[in-house]
Amino acid sequence: MGLVVIQPLKGRHCAECRQGPLEMHVLETGVPVCLDCADLGHLVYLPRGSAALTRRAREGSSLFAVVVRLNRRHSRYERQGLLVEEAALARAESVCLADAEARARRRPRDAVRRAAEDVRFTAALAAEIVRLFPRCPAERAVGIAAHASVRGSGRVGRTAAGRSLEEGAVTAAVRASVRHLDTGYDALLTAGVDRHEARARVAAEIDAVLASWRTASGEGPPGAVNGRADRQTCAGRKRR
Numbered sequence: 628m629g630l631v632v633i634q635p636l637k638g639r640h641c642a643e644c645r646q647g648p649l650e651m652h653v654l655e656t657g658v659p660v661c662l663d664c665a666d667l668g669h670l671v672y673l674p675r676g677s678a679a680l681t682r683r684a685r686e687g688s689s690l691f692a693v694v695v696r697l698n699r700r701h702s703r704y705e706r707q708g709l710l711v712e713e714a715a716l717a718r719a720e721s722v723c724l725a726d727a728e729a730r731a732r733r734r735p736r737d738a739v740r741r742a743a744e745d746v747r748f749t750a751a752l753a754a755e756i757v758r759l760f761p762r763c764p765a766e767r768a769v770g771i772a773a774h775a776s777v778r779g780s781g782r783v784g785r786t787a788a789g790r791s792l793e794e795g796a797v798t799a800a801v802r803a804s805v806r807h808l809d810t811g812y813d814a815l816l817t818a819g820v821d822r823h824e825a826r827a828r829v830a831a832e833i834d835a836v837l838a839s840w841r842t843a844s845g846e847g848p849p850g851a852v853n854g855r856a857d858r859q860t861c862a863g864r865k866r867r
Contacts, residue, residue, distance in 0.1 A: 688715035
């Protein structure tokens with residue numbers, strides 16, 4: 628990613644010049660340093676939004692930095708834009724204005740192409756889910772794939788591993804679906820339980836569902852989560 632600049636959620640002060648609160652800073656040896664002290668003060672901020680403008684400004688700037696901000700809900704940093712040289716941004720804006728009409732004509736075609744690519748990838752992801760989890764209902768596999776692969780969502784299906792259909796990424800998508808739909812995880816969060824604690828509480832339930840889905844059709848272990856009839860039969864035997 629190269630140079631990274633942080634938009635802090637709370638006001639921070641520069642460890643060198645003590646100026647603050649800072650709108651942006653870099654981390655040097657774990658402490659915040661303002662852009663001027665980090666020799667980045669001459670760069671201008673370009674918010675995300677226009678892919679063409681961002682790409683051209685980045686390519687034309689000999690020095691640039693990625694601006695990120697922490698998403699507390701997902702516990703990860705997300706891109707907000709770039710810091711680029713002012714002259715590079717001006718050149719990029721001029722080029723974008725010059726070919727704006729051509730890009731506008733191309734936009735509908737690109738949208739159709741991306742939609743077709745998304746359909747193909749969702750189908751491939753659903754097929755891989757069924758391959759790894761043969762007893763996962765087909766409609767559930769399609770639902771998991773559709774949810775995980777939404778363009779721009781940042782979900783596992785849009786990661787490099789997910790796009791490559793790596794087993795770990797596919798399993799993570801299935802596990803996330805089971806966590807929300809087949810356990811009391813969401814209710815725990817609503818009740819104020821810490822996310823890590825809530826995950827620990829439902830981990831065994833998730834593992835049981837995944838184990839039952841992994842077995843080949845007709846080979847499910849007694850008492851598998853996906854085989855509720857087996858559990859009911861066992862309960863009936865105990866009562867008799």
